[in-house]
Amino acid sequence: MKKIDARGLSCPQPVIITNKVIQEGEFPVEVLVDTVASRENVRRMAENAGLKVSIKESGEEFVITITNID
Amino acid sequence: MSEKITRFFASRWGIVISGAVIGILASLLQRLGNPPNMGVCVACFERDIAGALGLHRISIVQYIRPEIIGFVLGSTIAALLFREFRARAGSAPLVRFMLGVFAMIGALTFLGCPWRALLRLAGGDLNGITALIGLTAGIGVGVQFLKSGYNLGRSYKTYNSAGWIIPLSMIGLLLLLMFRPQFLPGGPIFFSDKGPGSLHAAIPVSLIVGLIIGFIAQRTRFCTMGSLRDIILMRDTHLVSGVAAFLVAAFISNMLLGQVRFGFVLQPVAHSNHVWNFLGMTLAGLAFVLAGGCPGRQLFLAGEGDTDAGVFVIGMIVGAGISHNFNLAGRSDAMVQGVLNVGGPSLYGMIAVLVGITVCLVVGFTMRERY
Numbered sequence: 001m002k003k004i005d006a007r008g009l010s011c012p013q014p015v016i017i018t019n020k021v022i023q024e025g026e027f028p029v030e031v032l033v034d035t036v037a038s039r040e041n042v043r044r045m046a047e048n049a050g051l052k053v054s055i056k057e058s059g060e061e062f063v064i065t066i067t068n069i070d
Numbered sequence: 071m072s073e074k075i076t077r078f079f080a081s082r083w084g085i086v087i088s089g090a091v092i093g094i095l096a097s098l099l100q101r102l103g104n105p106p107n108m109g110v111c112v113a114c115f116e117r118d119i120a121g122a123l124g125l126h127r128i129s130i131v132q133y134i135r136p137e138i139i140g141f142v143l144g145s146t147i148a149a150l151l152f153r154e155f156r157a158r159a160g161s162a163p164l165v166r167f168m169l170g171v172f173a174m175i176g177a178l179t180f181l182g183c184p185w186r187a188l189l190r191l192a193g194g195d196l197n198g199i200t201a202l203i204g205l206t207a208g209i210g211v212g213v214q215f216l217k218s219g220y221n222l223g224r225s226y227k228t229y230n231s232a233g234w235i236i237p238l239s240m241i242g243l244l245l246l247l248m249f250r251p252q253f254l255p256g257g258p259i260f261f262s263d264k265g266p267g268s269l270h271a272a273i274p275v276s277l278i279v280g281l282i283i284g285f286i287a288q289r290t291r292f293c294t295m296g297s298l299r300d301i302i303l304m305r306d307t308h309l310v311s312g313v314a315a316f317l318v319a320a321f322i323s324n325m326l327l328g329q330v331r332f333g334f335v336l337q338p339v340a341h342s343n344h345v346w347n348f349l350g351m352t353l354a355g356l357a358f359v360l361a362g363g364c365p366g367r368q369l370f371l372a373g374e375g376d377t378d379a380g381v382f383v384i385g386m387i388v389g390a391g392i393s394h395n396f397n398l399a400g401r402s403d404a405m406v407q408g409v410l411n412v413g414g415p416s417l418y419g420m421i422a423v424l425v426g427i428t429v430c431l432v433v434g435f436t437m438r439e440r441y
Contacts, residue, residue: 007224008161008224044080044306
């Protein structure tokens with residue numbers, strides 16, 4: 001599993017980094033973010049790319065797990 | 071329930087409806103007293119606040135604009151209600167301050183932020199097109215930096231009280247507006263008695279509209295710069311659908327209210343010096359990308375506890391002072407004895423824009439990390 005720590009990075013950084021990792025094609029990808037804006041942006045980008053997204057809230061942070069549907 | 075509302079605001083319909091509401095409110099504010107094609111303009115209104123505080127002494131643009139106060143506090147209220155208020159700090163504040171200064175110098179060369187570029191267009195001022203092309207050019211350059219690893223570094227969670235500095239400062243401004251103390255005979259606080267600074271809707275109206283816009287913009291992350299950036303960067307049309315709705319709604323509302331006059335020259339609080347409308351907004355667009363948001367978005371972020379965005383806002387207010395004190399800002403078109411006098415920046419203003427673009431390029435080239 002690829003892990004990305006995007007906490008404290010302002011948008012669009014979390015999206016850019018996540019997108020780069022997704023392009024490499026290794027799933028699942030786990031992204032750690034700490035704002036709702038980042039969570040929604042990463043979610044939208046992954047869903048638009050046809051990927052499956054699940055989100056877990058832990059304290060003030062969110063763990064976004066992105067998996068390939070196939 | 072709260073999660074449902076969050077999902078709605080994050081949806082396509084959420085951003086489109088929000089953009090349309092903001093556009094209509096902006097158009098109505100012009101009817102209710104705000105300057106023409108300036109229902110809401112973050113750069114202009116921060117410039118007016120700088121003037122009211124005496125950071126510049128241009129007597130026609132001095133007023134504490136309740137809309138700005140409302141934007142910040144509306145965002146704070148939304149962030150608190152939805153438990154998104156997070157005090158954070160530490161992502162290159164001095165760089166952000168400098169970007170704020172140059173963003174304002176660029177915006178005041180054109181005479182407006184991206185919101186006003188759209189509102190000017192919605193009022194028939196075709197210079198808005200030149201400005202939007204310049205804005206897109208600046209954003210396009212900034213996106214290349216983003217793609218090659220440009221990044222101002224992480225912010226970190228900080229003390230809650232730090233996140234309240236900007237919202238509480240806004241309450242301070244509101245008190246200054248309400249009580250209008252005179253610190254010296256003649257001011258500060260300064261309020262224009264003629265010119266754009268003297269044109270304003272009633273304080274409660276401006277404040278309430280500001281609060282509504284602040285609230286929905288915090289929920290939707292409405293951002294004009296972000297809308298163009300996301301298209302160029304990843305073909306994502308989410309934000310731009312809100313911005314397009316803003317433009318269309320403001321235009322329709324302006325048509326209904328008889329606030330549209332098509333043309334380039336002699337538009338209200340505007341000049342038709344195309345080169346500098348373009349370059350001013352190129353500078354602003356580049357600075358916004360490097361700082362991560364348009365002036366409106368920076369206010370909303372500051373409202374939800376982002377102190378780095380707060381530093382950018384203060385940079386813009388100081389930038390307005392610098393812009394007017396050093397005669398950098400664009401002059402409006404004027405008719406002198408029947409002859410059109412095309413406005414635009416002074417030679418100093420032109421130099422400042424070029425210096426600003428250079429500084430932004432240096433920031434973009436030198437502040438990159440590899441992932």
